[in-house]
Amino acid sequence: MAAPEGMFVLEGRPTAQLIADQLRELIVQGAFRPGQQVNESALASQLSTSRGPLREALQRLCQEGILVSKRNRGVFVLELSPDDVREIYAVREAVELAAANTLLGSEADQVADTCRELKGIIRSMAKQVAASDWQAIARLDMQFHTAFVSGTGNTRLIRIYETLAAESRMCILSLEVAYPRIDALVQEHQMILDLLEARDQSGLQNAIKRHMQKAVEDLTSEPEVSGITA
Amino acid sequence: MAAPEGMFVLEGRPTAQLIADQLRELIVQGAFRPGQQVNESALASQLSTSRGPLREALQRLCQEGILVSKRNRGVFVLELSPDDVREIYAVREAVELAAANTLLGSEADQVADTCRELKGIIRSMAKQVAASDWQAIARLDMQFHTAFVSGTGNTRLIRIYETLAAESRMCILSLEVAYPRIDALVQEHQMILDLLEARDQSGLQNAIKRHMQKAVEDLTSEPEVSGITA
DNA sequence: GATTCGACAATTGTTGACAATCTACAGTTC
DNA sequence: GAACTGTAGATTGTCAACAATTGTCGAATC
Known part of the structure; x- marks a missing residue:
């Protein structure tokens, strides 16, 4: 059935995507400097979530190319040449x-x-x-x-x-x-x-x-x- | 320093990307039917890894559009119209x-x-x-x-x-x-x-x-x- | 007989803890 | 004094257990 007036499905989109969208907005607004490492634990608590979902969001942004991932080093904000x-x-x-x-x-x-x-x-x-x-x-x-x-x-x-x-x-x-x-x-x-x-x-x-x-x-x-x- | 002859960094690429590449190849070869749900636990053990890294790989493929994610339902192989x-x-x-x-x-x-x-x-x-x-x-x-x-x-x-x-x-x-x-x-x-x-x-x-x-x-x-x- | 309600099973979503790896710094040796 | 080695700290990578949601099956009711 269609959602009743004034109601809508609570967060129909998957969590990782929601976090990724938030993060993308933060990045393009300059909350992180280019080349800066993204600390998972800190960001997770800052966005009031756990490291699991956050890491999934980070992977999405890596796929997009806004972040770059280095094995056993972490993810970094893209530096633009x-x-x-x-x-x-x-x-x-x-x-x-x-x-x-x-x-x-x-x-x-x-x-x-x-x-x-x-x-x-x-x-x-x-x-x-x-x-x-x-x-x-x-x-x-x-x-x-x-x-x-x-x-x-x-x-x-x-x-x-x-x-x-x-x-x-x-x-x-x-x-x-x-x-x-x-x-x-x-x-x-x-x-x-x-x-x-x-x-x-x-x-x-x-x-x-x-x-x-x-x-x-x-x-x-x-x-x-x-x-x-x- | 440059890697000596015959030596190279072991799996320099991040894990999630490696799994995503494997999975993409499986999908385009038709290992999954379009619209079929991807079972996380089963796939994780099949690829001899855990659900954590696998989920990260799935998020990458969702971002690409090869998989589609539905909240609390799981991820499904893209159906092409x-x-x-x-x-x-x-x-x-x-x-x-x-x-x-x-x-x-x-x-x-x-x-x-x-x-x-x-x-x-x-x-x-x-x-x-x-x-x-x-x-x-x-x-x-x-x-x-x-x-x-x-x-x-x-x-x-x-x-x-x-x-x-x-x-x-x-x-x-x-x-x-x-x-x-x-x-x-x-x-x-x-x-x-x-x-x-x-x-x-x-x-x-x-x-x-x-x-x-x-x-x-x-x-x-x-x-x-x-x-x-x- | 069809429908609705309730419980069950299966799967995903999330969390916290543990293990592995890398960087930096201090100590030692030449 | 310079270079190397070893250790300490921090951070990422991985895993297994727990919680929440969904879909299904069956029984009871109209």
């Missing part, structure tokens, strides 16, 4: 281009729903830009792209992109001097939205490619990645 | 197109290495086609595409593709009547290799798209997915 940044944005470009093609090949009203959502995100983004809330801007930036990919309805593409979004936020976080081209940010997203609404395939593809290319340039131009210089 | 097949091959197309572009933009000798590997796989494939060893053909088929993507050196793209390869093998396995166009199989892969060597970008892209499209047609044309008819 410039090569990593290039990799991440290359895959993001591939996923978003595929999402763009899928969207343009789908029903008009389905695209309209996505556009409406994107419009709202851009509006929020403009507000946060005015307020200079970098943390919120980073979240909305990724929220925009995640919504874009979600519009395809392809659950595998969406899942892949969620990991990429988390890694991207880590990129932005690790080199704290984020968003040098703050004015262009809202404008670029608006252009992607416009081209999607106009159903301009080649224009949309080019806009996405440019968007990614500029992001990589911004993220890799700063040689120092907080402290250590190559 | 025709929609799943379309999803998987849509993502595969996206990844391989990106890989093709990356490869064509890289050094010539790097591409040559990949081509050499692909050539060897095609040769093995032709042998197995002659022997009608379907299991081996499926493995070599995915080995070809995995090697193709590996040629890019993009570790994230490679990791994503490994999951897709596993799911693809499950697709082929679930509808056992595999490879109806057996003659075209070797030919299509050979064409992809030739176009890569010729550095024909648009030709290569079209070949990949056609290859994926035909695979989806083959895999979704059979209405019965072993038993249940829609």
Whole structure:
């Protein structure tokens, strides 16, 4: 039977996934430094659970690539090199281009729903830009792209992109001097939205490619990645 | 210091990953039926380990999407619907197109290495086609595409593709009547290799798209997915 | 005869304790 | 003084027992 009004199944999702989601959010918000070891006992008691479920959650994040596991050493927060940044944005470009093609090949009203959502995100983004809330801007930036990919309805593409979004936020976080081209940010997203609404395939593809290319340039131009210089 | 000749670190990779790799191989080989529940205790003793490490491995495979977890119910082998097949091959197309572009933009000798590997796989494939060893053909088929993507050196793209390869093998396995166009199989892969060597970008892209499209047609044309008819 | 309630069996979820491994530091030797 | 060895501490890896939930079978009731 369907859940009665106001009621819903208590924590229908498996525990390890719930913990993993919490942890992922903590990591992308910068609660752990890149390269830092994750202490199991400490984290377990902090999240008021036991080491068993926590370790299961850690394994999920290792599979995603946000954490790296070394045998008999423990798990560590991913350290992002410039090569990593290039990799991440290359895959993001591939996923978003595929999402763009899928969207343009789908029903008009389905695209309209996505556009409406994107419009709202851009509006929020403009507000946060005015307020200079970098943390919120980073979240909305990724929220925009995640919504874009979600519009395809392809659950595998969406899942892949969620990991990429988390890694991207880590990129932005690790080199704290984020968003040098703050004015262009809202404008670029608006252009992607416009081209999607106009159903301009080649224009949309080019806009996405440019968007990614500029992001990589911004993220890799700063040689120092907080402290250590190559 | 580097490991002396003939010596290497004993099982440098974490345990959960080792178990997960074993399990993935078992699943794609059809040791479990789609939708079947995975009994933790039984599997743990079968793999001569405990439930703890096994559960960690199961969580990894859940994250990949090969298994699905239901709270207080256990984990089950993924059941593939025709929609799943379309999803998987849509993502595969996206990844391989990106890989093709990356490869064509890289050094010539790097591409040559990949081509050499692909050539060897095609040769093995032709042998197995002659022997009608379907299991081996499926493995070599995915080995070809995995090697193709590996040629890019993009570790994230490679990791994503490994999951897709596993799911693809499950697709082929679930509808056992595999490879109806057996003659075209070797030919299509050979064409992809030739176009890569010729550095024909648009030709290569079209070949990949056609290859994926035909695979989806083959895999979704059979209405019965072993038993249940829609 | 169909349905509902209750108890049982099986399986998962969680916890705590034990064993193995690694890093760091101190002591010893050359 | 430098390098090596041995020990101590901490942390991870593994295991077995306990608790909680789910699905099933059977009996009682309408």
